[in-house]
Amino acid sequence: MRVLFVTYHFLHGNGGGVYASRGYVNAFAALAESMSLLCPVKGNAAPEGIDPSVRVIPVRYEKPRFLKFLDLLAGRLHRYYGVFDEVLASDRFDTVVFDACYASFGLIGKAQAAGCRVITIHHNYQCDYVRANYTFPVRHPMLFWTRICEGQAVRRSSLNLVLTEEDRRKLLRQYGESADIRVIGVFEYRSRPWDGDSLTTVTAPVFVITGNLSMRQTEIPLLEWMDSCLPVLLEEVPSAKVLVAGRDPSERLSARCRACGIELIPSPRDMQEILSRGSCYICPASVGGGLKLRVMDGLRCGMPVLAHVAATRGYERFMDLAVFSYTDAESFRKALRRLENLAPGRQYALDLYRQVFSFESGVERLRNML
Numbered sequence: 001m002r003v004l005f006v007t008y009h010f011l012h013g014n015g016g017g018v019y020a021s022r023g024y025v026n027a028f029a030a031l032a033e034s035m036s037l038l039c040p041v042k043g044n045a046a047p048e049g050i051d052p053s054v055r056v057i058p059v060r061y062e063k064p065r066f067l068k069f070l071d072l073l074a075g076r077l078h079r080y081y082g083v084f085d086e087v088l089a090s091d092r093f094d095t096v097v098f099d100a101c102y103a104s105f106g107l108i109g110k111a112q113a114a115g116c117r118v119i120t121i122h123h124n125y126q127c128d129y130v131r132a133n134y135t136f137p138v139r140h141p142m143l144f145w146t147r148i149c150e151g152q153a154v155r156r157s158s159l160n161l162v163l164t165e166e167d168r169r170k171l172l173r174q175y176g177e178s179a180d181i182r183v184i185g186v187f188e189y190r191s192r193p194w195d196g197d198s199l200t201t202v203t204a205p206v207f208v209i210t211g212n213l214s215m216r217q218t219e220i221p222l223l224e225w226m227d228s229c230l231p232v233l234l235e236e237v238p239s240a241k242v243l244v245a246g247r248d249p250s251e252r253l254s255a256r257c258r259a260c261g262i263e264l265i266p267s268p269r270d271m272q273e274i275l276s277r278g279s280c281y282i283c284p285a286s287v288g289g290g291l292k293l294r295v296m297d298g299l300r301c302g303m304p305v306l307a308h309v310a311a312t313r314g315y316e317r318f319m320d321l322a323v324f325s326y327t328d329a330e331s332f333r334k335a336l337r338r339l340e341n342l343a344p345g346r347q348y349a350l351d352l353y354r355q356v357f358s359f360e361s362g363v364e365r366l367r368n369m370l
Contacts, residue, residue: 001370003028003035004093004116005054006080006107008100011039011047014247014271015212016293017123020163021099022189024121026051027363028097031370036087038080049189059083072138075145077102088114095119101126101146101153108156120157121184124290125170126150132217132288151175159369163291164313170289182369185314186291187362205240207233208278208303210271210294214248217288221308223253225284226260229332236336242282245274275301280339283307291315295323299353302346304339306332317356322349 005028009021029035029051039047041058050056061079063071071077084107088096096111098104098120111118123129127150130143154160154175161184162168168181211218222244233240244257245265257264268274275281281298283305291314298305299322307315309325319325324339326332355361 001032001095002091002093003032003095003097004038004088004091004111005035005097006038006084006099006103008040008078008098008103010042010045011050012041012045013048016290019189019293020123020186020291022049023187023359023362024097024099024161024184025054026189026359027187027366029054030363031367032095034091036091036093038084038087040079057083057087069138072141072145075105075148077105077145077149080107085110088116097121098153098157101150104153104157105145105149108152112156117158118156119159119161120153121161122150122153122167122171123163124288125167125174126289127174128170128287128289129217133215135216154179154181161369164289165316166313167289184365184369185356185362186293186296187357187365188359191359204279205237206278207240207242207280207282207306208275208298209242209244209282209284210274210297211246211283211285212248213244213246213253213266214250218246218285219250219253221284221286223256224286225282226256226262228329229284229326230260230262232329232333233336236333243274243277245271271297272301275303278303281305283311285311289313296353296357299323299349299357302350304344304349306335306339318349318352322352 005025007021009017011018011022025037036055036057038057038059041060047056059079093116096116096118100123101120104120108118126146130146134142154171160179160181162181163186165183168183171181213219242262244262245268247267249264249266254264265274275297281303283292283295285292286308292311295305295307295311295315305323307323307325309327312323312325315323324335326335
């Protein structure tokens with residue numbers, strides 16, 4: 001298999017999309033005879049964590065914001081027009097992988113004309129993501145073009161890979177039941193030792209919440225959680241300490257954390273150090289689609305997880321074992337009590353995590369689907 005992989009996501013730094021895309025890149029690289037990667041870059045940042053066997057072709061998009069907005073209005077949704085044709089003609093590719101439907105727009109036909117199998121990876125039902133995160137004036141044109149390019153990607157790809165069963169059902173319902181859509185899930189982007197030596201013992205009740213705090217789909221549900229569920233937590237566990245960490249929190253969120261006595265760590269350099277302080281992980285994300293990778297952060301550290309039911313998609317294997325769901329304040333109370341009674345030890349959560357989310361398990365799932 002000779003693969004040309006085209007990703008819409010940056011591959012440096014942290015974040016759910018970054019983490020998942022690295023895993024997919026490296027999994028295809030593990031199964032391919034050769035692989036080239038078209039990826040976006042900006043500033044001095046370069047892709048990180050990519051298998052050294054991959055031929056990396058960075059592509060810049062250096063235009064003023066106004067011209068980028070005009071590109072969006074015209075339906076130019078990515079930076080690969082022109083360069084894709086050159087790279088496609090430079091080697092005998094038999095498979096083209098588009099990481100996110102946007103990267104495929106206007107290019108699927110060219111890949112098919114070259115005789116390539118086309119695979120598209122959908123990180124969520126993209127229309128849900130746009131509704132949750134974009135505002136005026138970008139939201140309406142983004143939603144317009146998303147419906148078109150997502151529909152084309154689903155219908156024209158030989159194989160569509162999604163993160164959750166819920167995403168598969170939504171894409172089939174929206175774009176037609178004849179498409180081949182399979183659930184690949186997410187997984188680590190590298191092999192790692194799993195001896196549990198890194199698990200720390202935490203005796204105090206420390207509840208950790210992380211995420212990209214600059215995003216609407218992270219900030220708004222977190223503020224709502226502070227209103228409805230934080231009083232329940234403090235009532236049930238009076239000695240509880242809440243720790244929130246993530247990128248670029250707004251002043252509104254910072255002020256609310258101060259008023260609620262929550263420790264806020266903005267844009268931390270080492271998230272692992274923060275996670276190691278926790279005894280329980282909370283994911284209040286109640287909007288958007290796909291799989292909330294931040295839940296993996298808690299499980300990877302052996303913590304039981306309290307998550308809004310919308311954030312439990314893709315974690316079915318963990319339900320009422322290491323992940324406990326809620327929808328409102330009263331169900332949060334019940335989930336907290338179930339967690340206290342049923343949650344296993346840290347090593348158990350880590351072992352289950354390894355079975356589902358290790359790099360090796362992801363490569364094997366991809367091998368079976370291909």
